[in-house]
Amino acid sequence: SAVISQKPSRDICQRGTSLTIQCQVDSQVTMMFWYRQQPGQSLTLIATANQGSEATYESGFVIDKFPISRPNLTFSTLTVSNMSPEDSSIYLCSVALERGLAGNQPQHFGDGTRLSIL
Amino acid sequence: QKEVEQDPGPLSVPEGAIVSLNCTYSNSAFQYFMWYRQYSRKGPELLMYTYSSGNKEDGRFTAQVDKSSKYISLFIRDSQPSDSATYLCARGGGSNYKLTFGKGTLLTVNP
Numbered sequence: 001s002a003v004i005s006q007k008p009s010r011d012i013c014q015r016g017t018s019l020t021i022q023c024q025v026d027s028q029v030t031m032m033f034w035y036r037q038q039p040g041q042s043l044t045l046i047a048t049a050n051q052g053s054e055a056t057y058e059s060g061f062v063i064d065k066f067p068i069s070r071p072n073l074t075f076s077t078l079t080v081s082n083m084s085p086e087d088s089s090i091y092l093c094s095v096a097l098e099r100g101l102a103g104n105q106p107q108h109f110g111d112g113t114r115l116s117i118l
Numbered sequence: 119q120k121e122v123e124q125d126p127g128p129l130s131v132p133e134g135a136i137v138s139l140n141c142t143y144s145n146s147a148f149q150y151f152m153w154y155r156q157y158s159r160k161g162p163e164l165l166m167y168t169y170s171s172g173n174k175e176d177g178r179f180t181a182q183v184d185k186s187s188k189y190i191s192l193f194i195r196d197s198q199p200s201d202s203a204t205y206l207c208a209r210g211g212g213s214n215y216k217l218t219f220g221k222g223t224l225l226t227v228n229p
Contacts, residue, residue, distance in 0.1 A: 001164075031215055042122070043162070043206065043219040058216075092161055096215055105215050106152055109161035 002027050002097055004110035012116045018081045021113045023093035028073035031096040033107060034066070038089045046091075049076045083117045090114050121145055124207055124220025133229050137194040141207035141220045144188065151183055153192045154206040156222065162206055166192070197227045 003026040013019055023032065034046040046066055047057045055068040069077045080087055092112040096105040124141045131137055139153075150169055154162035166181040168174045174181045180193040190209075194201055204222040 004161075033215070040126075040221065042221050043208075043217075045216055048215065094161075105210060106164050106167045107215075107217055108164060109154075111159070111161040114159075 001108050002029070002095060004093065004095060004108060006093060006110040006113050008113055009111065010114035010116075012118060013083055015084050015117055017083055018079055019083065019115065020077050020079045021091055021093075021115075023076045023078070023110055025074045025095055027097075029095040029097060030073070031105070032070060032076045033094045033096075034068060034076070034078045035092045035094060035109075036089050037092060037112065043092070046078070080115065083115075085117045088115060088117045121218045122207060122209055122220040125223055126221050128224040128226060130226045130228060131197055133197060133199060133227055135197050135227070137192075137197050137201070137225060137227075139192040139194075139205050139207070139223050139225070141190045142188055143190065143209050145209075146185065146188060149183075149185060150210040151181070151190050152208045152210065152217070153179075153181055154208065154219075155201075156204045156206060158203075165205075167210075199227050199229050202226045 005024045007022045032049045035043045037043050045058050046061045047055045049055045049068045049070040051070050051073050067079045090112045094107040094109045122143050152167040153165045155165050156162045168181050171183050171185045178195045182191040204224050206222045207220045208217045210217045
């Protein structure tokens with residue numbers, strides 16, 4: 001597996017502000033992902049971040065709200081912009097360590113960033 | 119219909135019990151399944167993954183997939199208090215590597 005570190009681990013923010021979450025991996029990986037985990041809800045994929053290309057966003061998530069950077073093979077950031085209380089959630093990054101058949105890959109997760117918006 | 123359905127519990131069992139955790143899925147196009155364990159204030163930890171129907175065993179854990187009924191299960195034998203966590207099932211596949219998760223089942227193993 002890999003060691004996946006996220007910063008900050010938690011934060012409390014004012015509405016209307018933005019927060020950038022960092023994800024650092026101890027090995028080079030092609031595929032990195034950002035998820036949101038809201039209370040009582042399934043882990044939901046926000047976007048896939050590949051180095052050297054634009055992030056691919058899932059339905060319901062847009063780049064203006066969740067801009068993502070992927071400057072190299074070990075690092076990515078997710079920004080939650082213009083935050084409102086509805087953005088209070090846990091945000092997790094994950095990586096796929098191996099290429100597999102037809103994209104069937106286990107993913108490994110960081111411990112997440114617990115974000116509360118006042 | 120949600121793609122992956124999972125009973126959220128909570129489920130409480132005595133130490134040493136056999137635990138059965140279950141999920142159903144709706145899209146038979148993807149047949150790659152995972153189980154994750156998530157302790158409080160931690161990220162999901164990959165427990166097991168399997169491609170096809172049948173059983174896969176790893177220590178006290180057995181993952182079972184029944185493609186005919188679109189049913190996946192995780193069995194925990196000789197459950198321990200340290201198994202107390204939320205268990206998430208997921209299915210994967212497709213060109214974008216997307217995983218679709220169930221909501222998770224909260225398990226408590228009482229000493």
